[in-house]
Amino acid sequence: MVTAAAVTGLGGAGKTALALQAAREAQSLGWFPGGVLFVDLHGHDDAPVAPEKALEALLRALGTAPEYIPPTADERAGLYQSMLAEIAAERGPVLIVADNAAQASQARPLLPALSVHRMLVTSRETLAQLDAHQLHLGVLAPAIAWEVLEKALEIADPRDPRLEAEPDEGENLCRLCGYLPLALQIAAAVLIVNPGKSVAELTSELADTTTRMDYLDDGERGMKAAFDLSYRRLTKQQARLFRMVALAPGADVSHETLTVSHGAALPPRGVDALVRAHLVEPQDTRGHWRMHDLLRAYVVAKVAADDQLKSDHDNARTRLLSRFSALAAEARAHLRSLPVREPRGSFSGREAALEWLDGERTSLVSATTWAIEPSHARASVRLALHLGEYLGLRRFYDDALVVYRHAIEGARSMGDLRSEGRSWNNLGIALRRTRKLDDAVEAFSRALAAYERVDAGQSAGRAWNNLGRTLVELRRFDEAVEAYKQVGRLSESHAHPLTVAIADNGLGRALTKSGRLDEAMDSLVRAREASRRWGNRYLEGTVINNIGRVRRRTGSLAEALADHDRARAIFVDIGEREGTATSHNERALVLAAMGRFATAVEEHGLALQIFREIGEQHRQAVVANDLGLTLQRMGRHGDAEAKHILALEISQRLGDQYHVDRSLSLLAVARAGAAAGSRRTGRRWV
Structure with missing residues (x-):
């Protein structure tokens, strides 16, 4: 159907x-x-x-x-x-x-x-x-086109006599507008804002366009003649404002963005005049406007052909990038892991910073694409690097892919290896979160190559940590161990103690996966103590969960459960939902190992619910399989089958072959158990 x-x-x-x-x-x-x-x-x-x-x-x-x-x-x-x-x-x-x-x-x-x-x-x-x-949908019939003009004029002034007084010229105007509704509406607006102008005067001006017939062939060029007329009827101030709307980044232009582009307070009722002329459209959000794509293209072409307008445009971009970068840097300070002790600059706190970032997001992202223009590369790249925490926090990974690919190009054009390395690193994070793991490894490797050429040790430490985490997710544990150890080899002057602590935590995770549990515990204890010294509660909670994993593997189940309880309390306290969900699932695994299956199922369910709510598809698949295993151990093979199918479907969508294979294996065990009344649990995957 x-x-x-x-x-x-x-x-x-x-x-x-x-x-x-x-x-x-x-x-x-x-x-x-x-x-x-x-x-x-x-x-x-x-x-x-x-x-x-x-x-x-x-x-x-x-x-x-x-x-x-x-x-x-x-x-x-x-x-x-x-x-x-x-x-x-x-x-x-x-x-x-x-x-x-x-x-x-x-x-x-x-x-x-x-x-x-x-x-x-x-x-x-x-x-x-x-x-x-x-x-x-073709062009309007001549009679309908006439009605469009007539209605527009009548709404503005029911006593407007011009069409009735000049019927032939009215028909000619419809023809010159190509019988297109948008062109007709703009022509009507020209007449409305110029009540003393006759229809004949307007058609005469349209006829003066030497390329008129060419423009009418495709509609877009015919539109330009109407745009030219509307543009010429604007005051100098209104015309400049019109150009600023068209040249602002993003489709939705806010009052703040327009003011910065304009370089001064907006003229009274300036935007209202553009709205009345149908040159911009107000959005549902107060103080936001949109311009039709044909009008935007019209302005771009006009500016490109005029050196003076081009200079004005470049200056507007410079002002906007400067303002965006300054505000994005302030907002970033509120989003960092370490708390901001005092309100900074334009934002009273984290929520105010997020509100601004959310409201200007499309403009911010679009502005970073100016990095490919030599005159704006440096400022655009700087803005891009200030947006990393925000794009990660809001999980705008597709935006991040666009932002940092442009930033890489801009940094290369300037020969700025530090910014290129940071951009590769941020691109790698977005690639990892979208499960493009091999591409992420390549991005982090490129970041390290750039850092090596400028001796950027601190940044290199972060890139090594990100590479190690990605290698763990690829199950390349030995390589991950070596990546994390590289951070420890950096001198103190080149690696912040927190960067080293993050590396120790990652190293502990990789060693746990490799079965080297004593070494893992030593590394994790170092990370836990450093996280406490530096007051980084997110890292502390993460490390404590990883310590609990080691204790579960060594059979210290009571201690492991206490670890996950402590980690969960930390994450709940700081409002970190991903960490909270992870703690619930880790508690479930310990409870299942204790034989407390019913409580374990509840904990798995809480983890699954949170991961579903925050859109973490990969973690949903992991938890669904863990829950399926617990259900199998309870003899609930039919329920377990449903969970493994869920994990399989998610992993297939993500292109995660390891978890596809894992889900298929566990699904086969569940089906065999259901058929035979068995309580087999597929232990080789635990």
Whole structure:
């Protein structure tokens, strides 16, 4: 059953307006009690919205908190479909409106799996590859185009006599606008803000454009003539403000960003004038505006052709990058592991810093892409490096991949090896968190190569730690041990004691995995004492959990349980949910080893719930398999089978072959146990 419709046509044909009108009418008729969702795919921008970003926007619209949105496209798609299924069961059908798709592949991941829902897509391209009803929207009929002009003028002034007095010129104006709704609306705005101007004067000005027919061929060029007229009618101050909106980073431009770009307080009612002329559109969030992609392209071309405007544009970018970098640095200080003793600068505390980062996120990320421009490379790279903690905290790993790939290019263009190394390191973290582990190893290795050339020992210590952690996840334990030992070989002047403590913790984990438990305990005790000396409670909780793992393996179960209790208390106290979930699961493993299976199942369940809520797919798979093993030991093979299937599905989506194999093996044992009434537990995987 076809559940989607695609409205296609050239730019300015009114596709979005038609889709929104249809959505409003359908909702008013009660066809979609589950609600209407809207996402702009910006398919014809230089950077179209990727499917994973569109899924993120839809998940947020469905009420998912940013920190709980999974990092990968497949995980987001799974959560999106699950939430649509829940809404279908509880409230009824949902309509999804996906605006401005560049191609079928951009919209296909958003298609609802359940046939009860519907999707409406708009695009300038015919989406033949999309399983959807196709509706091509051409230009308006001359009579309808006339009505568009007439209605716009009548709303502004019911007594406006111009169209009635000049019917031939009105028809000519419709023709010159290509019968496109957007061009017609802008032409009407020119007349509205110039009540003394006749329709004949306007058509005469349009006719003066020497390339008029060429522009009408594709619609975009026809639009430029209307844009030229609107632009020339702006005051000098309004025109500059218009350019600043178009050239700001990101699709959504805030009042703060626009003020910094403008270089002074915004002129009174300046943006209002642009809104009235339909040159910018207000967003739902007060003090935020959006500009149509054709208008943005129009301004970019205009600036590129004028050296004076180009200089003004470059100066605006310089101001904006300076302000963004300063604020991002202040915000970063509030997000670091060590507490900030006093409020710093513009932010009263951590929550205020996060609020600013969340509100300006799209602009911040877009601004970092200016790193490829020589005149802005240094400031853009500096901004990128200030965003690392935030992007990690909010799990915006796809943003981080974009940010640090551009930062690497910018740092290379300047020959800045320190910044290049830091950018490779941050890229590696994002790659590891998205389970691209081999790529992460390559990134950390490149970071170390850059650091080696500039003797950046402290930064090298962090990169060695990240490399060691990734190698542990790849189960390359001997290499991980060597990576962590490299940190210990750095001199005190090159490695912060906390960096060494983190290395000792990682080394202890790698040694535990290798079965070298006495060495592991020695390393972990050193890490625990250092974390306490430096007051890093997150590291302390992590180390104590790892000590508990060693004690469980040596059979010291009571001590291990106490360790995990202490770690859990620390993580709960500092509000660290991932650590809290890990502590619950580790407690479950100890309780199962004690034979306290029912309590162990409860602890596994708490861990699974938290990992699900914060979007940690990989850890969900690990816990699901651990829970399955506990259920097998209780003889509940059918329940265990369901958990191993869950782990298998997640691991397959993540491309994690080790955990795919582990899940398949445990699933086979569970099925065999169910068939034979056995209590086998697949111990070789424990």
